[in-house]
Amino acid sequence: MKANAANVSHNSRIHPVALSGVSHMDAPFLLLVEDDPFVLMIAQEALEDGGYAVVVAANAIEATAILDDRSAEVAGLVTDVRLGDGPDGWEVARHARELLPLLPVVYMTGDSAADWPVHGVPNSAMVQKPYAPAQLVTAISTLITSADAIRISSPS
16 A cells, blocks of 8 residues: 555544444444554545445454454455454454354455465455555455355355
8 A cells, every 4th residue: 555644634534433323333334454543544445435334443352342243234354464462364354254154354464465375264355465445345345246146046
């Protein structure tokens, strides 16, 4: 992501969400997990511009709590791999898939793409940093479309 501070709006659209009380939370949403505020802002804006409602978590603990409390509403997970101290994005995605086996998962990383075949969940995507915001939207949209097709074609 090669943006500089001059390209960033001063009235940031980052909206950290508590587990209660945001009106767009009634619709399915994407969970975005990123510990870098600048990257978070760019990713959130891209996903919202792509038509998604986005709930953000700054670390794996927050992400896991959101997944545990709101899993029925989550349409997809976009997570950084390295999230500072504590669990990483690989662990967040595994937890999400325990709750929702078909959940679309997109990983973002600057240095862990080579670990994706070993640590990533099946039928996920990897977006290497720096990336164009449209790459992120395309990756999650493609996975959501595929997951929806599987759900429709699978007998209940």
